[in-house]
Amino acid sequence: MAAQAQTTGADAHAEELRRRNVAGQPTAPPATGTQAPVKEKSKEKPFDILTFLDETEFLWAPLIFTALAFFTRMWKIGLSPIVTWDEAHFGKFGSHYLKREFYFDVHPPLGKMLVGLSGYLAGYNGSFEFKSGETYPEELNYTFMRLFNSAFGALCVPVAYFTAKELNFRRPTVWLITLAVLFENSYTTISRFILLDSMLLFFTFTTVLCWAKFHRLQNDPFSPEWGLWLMFTGVSIGCVCSVKWVGLFCTALVGLYTVEDLWNKFGDLKMPKIELFTHVAFRVFGLILIPLAVYMFSFYMHFLVLENSGPGDAQMSSLFQANLRGTEVGKDSPLEIAYGSRATLKNMGYGGGLLHSHHQTYPEGSSQQQITCYHHKDANNDWFFYPNRGEVDYNPEEEPRFPGNGDTIRLIHAQTGRNLHSHQIAAPVTKSDWEVSCYGNTTVGDTKDHWIVEVVRDAASWDKSKLRTLTTAFRLKHVDLGCYLRAGNVNLPQWGFKQIEVTCTKDNKPRDVYTHWNVESHWNEKLPPGDPGSYKSPFLQDFIHLNVAMMTSNNALVPDPDKQDDLASKFWQWPILHVGLRMCGWDDKIVKYFLLGNPIVYWGSTASLGIFGLLVLWYLIRWQRGYTDLKQFEIDQIHYAGVYPVIGWFLHYLPFVAMGRVTYVHHYYPALYFAIICAGFCMDWATRKVNKQITWTIFGALYIVIIGLFWLFRAICFGMEGSNQQWNHLKWFSTWRITD
Structure with missing residues (x-):
């Protein structure tokens, strides 16, 4: 037992020596007999500026940088x-x-x-x-x-x-x-x-x-x-x-x-x-x-802050625009559409524009007047609602007649007087669809000017029998061809001013929002003004709508071969x-x-x-x-x-x-x-x-x-x-x- 105690004491002393050596402290010889232990003097390490800078680098280095x-x-x-x-x-x-x-x-x-x-x-x-x-x-x-x-x-x-x-x-x-x-x-x-x-x-x-x-x-x-x-x-x-x-x-x-x-x-x-x-x-x-x-x-926050009408309104849904301050969309517009009403039609697809036409014609195909979708507001977006050629002609002096779900109508371009028209000619870009054009006038035309109204939903009412400004989403089905008026996110070439192509799609997909339309602005002196702007557009719908519009516009930022951009560069450079x-x-x-x-x-x-x-x-x-x-x-x-x-x-x-x-x-x-x-x-x-x-x-x-x-x-x-x-x-x- 004594030998074991001596061994243990020796181990403890060796450990103490090791500890002191690690700490950099001086060591003393072991005490023998009754000799008093030698008292050590503590020495402070002198200040070293380099050591100090090294130890505090995490403070001064980021501050200097x-x-x-x-x-x-x-x-x-x-x-x-x-x-x-x-x-x-x-x-x-x-x-x-x-x-x-x-x-x-x-x-x-x-x-x-x-x-x-x-x-x-x-x-x-x-x-x-x-x-x-x-x-x-x-x-x-x-x-x-x-x-x-x-x-x-x-x-x-x-x-x-x-x-x-x-x-x-x-x-x-x-x-x-x-x-x-x-x-x-x-x-x-x-x-x-x-x-x-x-x-x-x-x-x-x-x-x-x-x-x-x-x-x-x-x-x-x-x-x-x-x-x-x-x-x-x-x-x-x-x-x-x-x-x-x-x-x-x-x-x-x-x-x-x-x-x-x-x-x-x-x-x-x-x-x-x-x-x-x-x-x-x-x-x-x-x-x-x-x-x-x-x-x-x-x-x-973006929607909350931007509460006034501005230059980007047309990228959003009509209902969203109607709730902006200072907007003309839906302002004093009659609620229900009647024959003779002058209106603008907004495509309800993400990033959709307004149904548009102008005097320019297609360079190929029918060579008839172009139909496009356009985000900017001008008079070329205006259309008149007219009855089909089999019904009694529209008379400005008559009592208002209201087209509704299932009715066959004509749409006449206000600036040129031509009818919205489709025929069995391939669309200029989307070849699988039929071309949509403007043709004839109020008297000249045929059944290819006829479109059937199919109401999809109404934000203001469960009643789908009528067409209402802003709130009614509807599709337009061509009577002769059975195709649907559609405006995707395909842009026409330069001859179409890079505007959105409008086609008549053969696919009947009721959930395809690019075939959904609504009346954005509406003028008719015979009808009392309504307040369709009192219906709010849901945030989630606006959020998705704007993001898809952003994506579409981003994809359209392609180099223009007709224009030299001295600032652009290639990835390999x-x-x-x-x-x-x-x-x-x-x-x-x-x-x-x-x-x-x-x-x-x-x-x-x-x-x-x-x-x-x-x-x-x-x-x-x-x-x-x-x-x-x-x-x-x-x-x-x-x-x-x-x-x-x-x-x-x-x-x-x-x-x-x-x-x-x-x-x-x-x-x-x-x-x-x-x-x-x-x-x-x-x-x-x-x-x-x-x-x-x-x-x-x-x-x-x-x-x-x-x-x-x-x-x-x-x-x-x-x-x-x-x-x-x-x-x-x-x-x-x-x-x-x-x-x-």
């Missing part, structure tokens, strides 16, 4: 007093919010509402028209509105810093990614104007940060912090999608990660089923319901920095801005995508041959800090390869961020086993090159004054149109 970000994004921001590039669009949309006028645009409303908020805070009243190249009036504080927008661009920098940390990169890499975002010329320039791009980038950055934070907490599921970052990810997804639909690509990235994560949990047989169900429920709530709620709420973009006129008297990236950031990030692919291929080949080069934490680092950023790049880049719409250099900017992260990963991986001093030397050289090139090209960001010939030295390639 953020201060530099606000400087680069805001310095001389008000130098140019003219409406620059797409400020003509988004400034005007901001004006509509201040005047509360309903407008239409292809982008969701959140970013434009924020532009309107910047104008409100600047004391702007919404009266300026924001015409391109026009000088801002003195009473409009455009500098403040630009500063408001630039704050989103500046905040991208600290978000990039913290994202790189969450992706488990070492400090030199964290700084490299942050500096690449901070001193990226294109990010700087695009953030300095009243545009949506800085907001789009900011919410893209925050989505990646929230996702990275959430991923780092995977070993602590259902904790308050885990749930908080899951919900933050959902809110960020909702915001980025509410600025531009490009945010859907960010949503897809998080969606792929979630599918993989849940699939792995599904394969974990040790996980209780209730826990797996809870994981699924949390993600449905956080990553589907929350983003959808944020997205829909932005449209709710972006990653190699083949072109830039002139943001304004190039006259010597105005301040000029050129949208061009930092060459080392662009070329380095693009090259890293290929390098990363080779890296993954190398390890896959080694793995297949039986080598075990990587530990599990290294595989995870490649997976989440390498593969997912590359997937993010592809998701944000490849859609622009496939889509036929006109494209510009700024469409690449969200994808560029993921390429920058990939470049950071490649540098981090390549130097992970390199001596610390050599690592900092390599990264220091990269920092200098990034900052140096940014400074070299600073004039394209902060404004080029005077003759553009002063910057000939920046025109490295003929496609960089910095000079004439």
Whole structure:
């Protein structure tokens, strides 16, 4: 027992010596006999500034980066007093919010509402028209509105810093990614104007940060912090999608990660089923319901604020328009349609327009007068309701006769006096349908001018026997052919002024909303005015209607072969920095801005995508041959800090390869961020086993090159004054149109 006690005491003493050595404390020889223990003097470690900076880097580094970000994004921001590039669009949309006028645009409303908020805070009243190249009036504080927008661009920098940390990169890499975002010329320039791009980038950055934070907490599921970052990810997804639909690509990235994560949990047989169900429920709530709620709420606010009639009314349903203040739709219109009534007919399909005709004829087919759908209001949208040729002719002096469900009518174009007509001639674009034209007049014609009214529903009454202004949805069936009048979202060629094609479809699909019509405006002196506008249009219906109209208009933004667009560019030109973009006129008297990236950031990030692919291929080949080069934490680092950023790049880049719409250099900017992260990963991986001093030397050289090139090209960001010939030295390639 004594020997055991001695052994235990020796072990305890050895442990004490080990503890002191680890702590860096001096050790004393063991006490023998009754010798008193030697008293140690405590020595404080001298203050070391380098150690202090190293330990507090998480405080001072993001502060310095953020201060530099606000400087680069805001310095001389008000130098140019003219409406620059797409400020003509988004400034005007901001004006509509201040005047509360309903407008239409292809982008969701959140970013434009924020532009309107910047104008409100600047004391702007919404009266300026924001015409391109026009000088801002003195009473409009455009500098403040630009500063408001630039704050989103500046905040991208600290978000990039913290994202790189969450992706488990070492400090030199964290700084490299942050500096690449901070001193990226294109990010700087695009953030300095009243545009949506800085907001789009900011919410893209925050989505990646929230996702990275959430991923780092995977070993602590259902904790308050885990749930908080899951919900933050959902809110960020909702915001980025509410600025531009490009945010859907960010949503897809998080969606792929979630599918993989849940699939792995599904394969974990040790996980209780209730826990797996809870994981699924949390993600449905956080990553589907929350983003959808944020997205829909932005449209709710959009409808709530824009309560006055404006230039975008025609994109919405007639019932929606009738509830806008100051609208002429439905105003004093008689409720029931009678023969002799003059009316406009609105297609009830998503993005549908008004039934329209004009003197121009089809270049092929029947060569008769064109029938189209048109969103703008003019007299060529007006039609008279007349009885069919088998009934008693319409007499202006007669008592009103009311056509209803099942009745056969004629529609006569008010401006040309011709009948709405169809025949067995293929439609000009949709060849499977019959052509619809205008033919004859009130006396000349045949039964091919006859249409049967089929009432679908009525928002004001269960009675479907009558036609009512705004509230009645009806179809028009051709008597001879049995086809239905339809206006899809197909646009005619230039000879049809790119207006919507109207056809007579052979398919009888009662639920096809593109065959549904309603009377929007109605004039008849013999009938008393009604109040059909008292019926509200449901929010969900308006929400879906507007989103489909946005999608349709977005798809119609295709390059015009008859018109040269000097600002447009191709997808392959972006990653190699083949072109830039002139943001304004190039006259010597105005301040000029050129949208061009930092060459080392662009070329380095693009090259890293290929390098990363080779890296993954190398390890896959080694793995297949039986080598075990990587530990599990290294595989995870490649997976989440390498593969997912590359997937993010592809998701944000490849859609622009496939889509036929006109494209510009700024469409690449969200994808560029993921390429920058990939470049950071490649540098981090390549130097992970390199001596610390050599690592900092390599990264220091990269920092200098990034900052140096940014400074070299600073004039394209902060404004080029005077003759553009002063910057000939920046025109490295003929496609960089910095000079004439």
